[in-house]
Amino acid sequence: xxxxxxxxxxxxxxxxxxxxxxxxxxxxxxxxxxxxxxxxxxxxxxxxxxxxxxxxxxxxxxxxxxxxxxxxxxxxxxxxxxxxxxxxxxxxxxxxxxxxxxxxxxxxxxxxxxxxxxxxxxxxxxxxxxxxxxxxxxxxxxxxxxxxxxxxxxxxxxxxxxxxxxxxxxxxxxxxxxxxxxxxxxxxxxxxxxxxxxxxxxxxxxxxxxxxxxxxxxxxxxxxxxxxxxxxxxxxxxxxxxxxxxxxxxxxxxxxxxxxxxxxxxxxxxxxxxxxxxx
Numbered sequence: 117x118x119x120x121x122x123x124x125x126x127x128x129x130x131x132x133x134x135x136x137x138x139x140x141x142x143x144x145x146x147x148x149x150x151x152x153x154x155x156x157x158x159x160x161x162x163x164x165x166x167x168x169x170x171x172x173x174x175x176x177x178x179x180x181x182x183x184x185x186x187x188x189x190x191x192x193x194x195x196x197x198x199x200x201x202x203x204x205x206x207x208x209x210x211x212x213x214x215x216x217x218x219x220x221x222x223x224x225x226x227x228x229x230x231x232x233x234x235x236x237x238x239x240x241x242x243x244x245x246x247x248x249x250x251x252x253x254x255x256x257x258x259x260x261x262x263x264x265x266x267x268x269x270x271x272x273x274x275x276x277x278x279x280x281x282x283x284x285x286x287x288x289x290x291x292x293x294x295x296x297x298x299x300x301x302x303x304x305x306x307x308x309x310x311x312x313x314x315x316x317x318x319x320x321x322x323x324x325x326x327x328x329x330x331x332x333x334x335x336x337x338x339x340x341x342x343x344x345x346x347x348x349x350x351x352x353x354x355x356x357x358x359x360x361x362x363x364x365x366x367x368x369x370x371x372x373x374x375x376x377x378x379x380x381x382x383x384x385x386x387x388x389x390x391x392x393x394x395x
Contacts, residue, residue: 176358181365184358193347198366201332201343204260208267209328213321216272220279224313225305230280237276245269246334263335263343270331271324278320282313315389318382325374333367 158178164170165177172180188194219237223230245266256262286309294304336345344363351359 173355173357176361181358181362184356184362185366188347188359188362197342197344197347198370201336201345202370204263204336204343205267205328205332208264208332209271209324211264212268212271213275213324215268216275216320216324217279217317219272220276220317221283223276224280224283225309234280237273241273241277246331249335249338258340263332263340266335267328267331270327274323274327275317275320278316278323279313282316283309285316286312311388314385315382315391318378318385321381322375322378325378326371329367329371329374 161170161175162178165172165175165180170177185194219233223234223237248269249266252262252265256265290308290312291304294308299307332343333345336343337349340346340349344366348360348363351357351363
């Protein structure tokens with residue numbers, strides 16, 4: 117009947133690139149393909165800079181930015197700022213993500229908890245956390261606590277919402293089946309509820325990682341004396357456009373690295389899921 121209505125019965129959704137197991141060249145090509153557009157954009161950027169269409173004062177050439185990065189790496193300044201920013205990001209993500217996960221778990225599992233807490237959390241969620249920067253500076257000054265607090269607030273709510281949604285959308289039939297097979301409350305949660313909610317939770321993790329870097333960028337450029345954002349703002353004072361652009365690209369690469377780690381976790385933790393196991 118589905119075919120007569122013109123509905124595809126192909127079960128291989130989502131669509132995947134053709135794969136040939138054991139083909140090394142095919143694996144290399146699939147790894148290179150996502151970088152094709154950025155490489156092409158950088159190539160065009162370099163050409164436009166060389167022929168004079170782009171002024172170095174507005175947007176330096178990619179090779180000049182690369183040279184600046186080498187210089188910063190050799191001086192040790194780059195590693196220092198990356199380490200400081202990365203530590204802030206990881207601490208804030210761990211605290212905010214943990215709080216968001218626990219709140220989503222509690223509110224998604226217990227109706228009374230949702231009734232008591234969800235309204236307050238939704239009101240807090242709709243306050244732009246970056247608008248709190250003046251107040252946070254008054255509270256914490258420009259120390260580490262200010263940056264970490266802003267990251268905590270930024271990453272908490274996406275993970276909370278996705279955890280809550282994931283738990284609430286677990287098939288109740290599976291839960292009843294687990295009880296029939298003799299699973300206790302802990303067994304039902306560990307074997308049915310958590311795996312069922314995990315895809316949604318990991319989506320929240322990926323979304324939170326992007327907010328984490330966004331929050332850190334803003335907080336470091338407004339109130340900081342170290343970190344990648346401070347590096348960019350300090351370069352602005354001396355009209356070092358190449359350093360500013362390098363710092364922006366560095367944030368982009370770190371964000372991509374964080375997203376790649378999240379996708380790797382998806383592939384490891386969701387092997388059982390047909391949308392992630394490559395079948």
